[in-house]
Amino acid sequence: MTSPIKIDIWSDIACPWCYIGKRHLESGIAALGDAAPAVEIEYHSYELSPDTPVDYAGSTVDFLAHRKGMPVEQVEQMLERVTGIAAQAGLSYDFDAVVHTKTLKAHELLHFAKEHGLQLELSERLFRAYFTEGRHVGRIDALVELAVEVGLDADAAREALESGRFGPAVQADIAQAGAYGIQGVPFFVFDDKYGVSGAQPAEVFSQVLTQIAGEREGAAA
Template identity: 80%
Template structure:
């Protein structure tokens, strides 16, 4: 369905007259999604004055929908059971991910992380999108979950985080308690299935090209340059 990344790459710069749309499927509880977010940002920054203007929209994807809101145990406990791996292997995996995250400027703290169901966090992200603060909330939720040990599955905690990025706390609570955005979350997940997305992060550029995983910064720079060129030609 999607074009291969390598064949998109061309070492040219372009001036784009309208934003490039980037749709991102991710889950707040996905460590690679936060890393991928940073790598995309780094890819844009690396282009300097040649960086195209982009419009980013996050879409919901639950990696472990059967997770209870109040999971009892550590991240190691969850992954060992969920993936059927010995704890020593899970410890190695988490150490590797934390090392990659550190290179991206992220300080993951698995000792304080509170594993939880992320459905309500996704509902809140849809609420934030409606109020123009989805990107700010996405960053806040990732940081709260991976570095601060906040419980992003509970409504009270989510309302506090929403208020921190400028959202109305009472309106956020009403949106979560009413489950007003639950259908929007499920629509995102269904669309991911239509696209054949089985894991996240997954980036879709201009509705045409898909990039799977937390690719290196330079890959995002190259893809952005290529897509910008095609986009500029289309609107010329």
């Protein structure tokens, strides 16, 4: 039996395009139907704004206007556009409710979840909590609650976060991104061979998977 196609994804919970890209990848796989190859997906850490405080006091518009040096009106137009694209992917973004925070602990929790086979479930839960529910994903108490919702043990999750023992794994992911030359997320690496940057349309992901599956068949023939 052929091994699954490995898909490594660098992303940040606070990245709106990463959630959209996740949906586009899932749609691209689903579109192949019975012809879809088996895949193994792993998420890797990337902090878009590592200097963000855990408790940021401003709105999304404040955050982006300050960080990107953009006029408020331009930021509002950009958020409206992203919200529309997210809606087309079946996602309900609520930027007015988003609580900006440092995402380091969320990344540590994703590594903990990977150890327990629940990384994909936690990734989806964190994105939804951040972009649609306005949950605070920077505080340990809030993260433990979300961990429990996907089936992780509360005490073990809290110990992992309070000890910071997955901090080196997060930094290793970020270092690997640098080695690959990744300067923005989402970034998808297929079978350590092909890189896809950004929240590309579902058809792009379908094409890449079909191409890799075809190459594997050719090599095996």
